[in-house]
Every structure is written in structure tokens, then in C-alpha cells.
Amino acid sequence: MSDKRKKIIVHIHPDSFREDKFADEMLDQQLIKKGDFLKKCFLSGLALHLADHRLPNMISCLLDENFNLEQLHNVLSFISKSDSPTKKENISEEKSVR
Secondary structure, three states: OOOOOOOOOOOOOOOOOHHHHHHHHHHHHOOOOHHHHHHHHHHHHHHHHHHOOOHHHHHHHHOOOOOOHHHHHHHHHHHHHHOOHHHHHHHHHHHHHO
16 A cells, blocks of 8 residues: 655744734644644635635635634625626626527
8 A cells, every 4th residue: 555645844934924923823822733733724725725716815814813703704705796606607698698
């Protein structure tokens, strides 16, 4: 059986970026295994990217001690309003009818 694991290294810059500083502080407080936590964070970011490539960047920019579910909801709401698949389908249908 071959080992197909991949090691992913990410550098954060707590002195340069507010969200990196917050992440650094959070990681120092984690009571769970950091490897598992970071893996789940990475996979969550990939899921957000698949949903809309703008989401990981938009959400990470909000990351600080004031981040809450309402801010996340606002970002998701903004994305879904600006790029709704239903709107695209309706526009395509209107063009094909004409």
C-alpha cells in the first residue's frame, strides 16, 4: 500500500496582517490537536472556494475577535445576491426565447 499523503505548509505573518495575528493567537489557544484542526480549516476553505472562489478571501479578511455568524451570513448573502444561479438561468432563458 502506498502512502499518498501530502504535506502542506502555510506561513502566516502575525506582524503584517490582522487576520494572521488573530489566527496565530487562536492556534496558541487550541485545546484540540492542531493538525486535525488545521486540516479541517483547509478543507473548509476548499469547500468555500468550490461554492464561490471569492469566499475564502472575503471571509478571511473579516477574521478578528469581532467576527461572528452575522458577518458570515452577510458575506454569503452578498455573494448569493450578486451571483445567483437562478438569475443566470433566467437571463439565459430570456435570451433563448427572443
